[in-house]
Amino acid sequence: MSPKISKDLVQHRLEQAKRELKDAKLLYNDNSYLSANNRAYYAIFHSIRAVLALEPIDFKKHKDVVAYFNKNYVNPEIFPRTLGKRIMQAKRIREDSDYDDEYVANKEATENQIETAEELINLVEKYIENK
Numbered sequence: 001m002s003p004k005i006s007k008d009l010v011q012h013r014l015e016q017a018k019r020e021l022k023d024a025k026l027l028y029n030d031n032s033y034l035s036a037n038n039r040a041y042y043a044i045f046h047s048i049r050a051v052l053a054l055e056p057i058d059f060k061k062h063k064d065v066v067a068y069f070n071k072n073y074v075n076p077e078i079f080p081r082t083l084g085k086r087i088m089q090a091k092r093i094r095e096d097s098d099y100d101d102e103y104v105a106n107k108e109a110t111e112n113q114i115e116t117a118e119e120l121i122n123l124v125e126k127y128i129e130n131k
Contacts, residue, residue: 040114
């Protein structure tokens with residue numbers, strides 16, 4: 001049985017993305033760049049999952065969510081191609097921030113993470129409004 005499209009689920013995921021972005025900004029302002037990278041990535045991840053809930057489709061692994069989004073939404077330029085590269089970079093930075101003991105998070109990279117999350121959330125909101 002395939003899942004049903006749920007506008008509530010779409011909105012829930014988008015609101016979750018917005019909360020994660022808000023947390024990322026608070027952590028960034030507190031110079032907690034590792035944690036801010038994590039929250040910014042999750043803002044990106046949940047906004048992507050909001051789009052996928054419109055199909056509806058979902059995956060268990062982050063890499064599959066991101067790959068599907070890039071293949072079906074970025075490659076055909078429903079979302080800007082440059083965003084696809086930035087999402088992949090955000091995923092790598094989040095993984096480094098969370099798992100690499102030698103990774104040193106910096107202000108500039110974290111700021112870029114937050115900007116990517118903010119841009120994607122705005123684009124996803126517009127996309128959802130038009131569906």
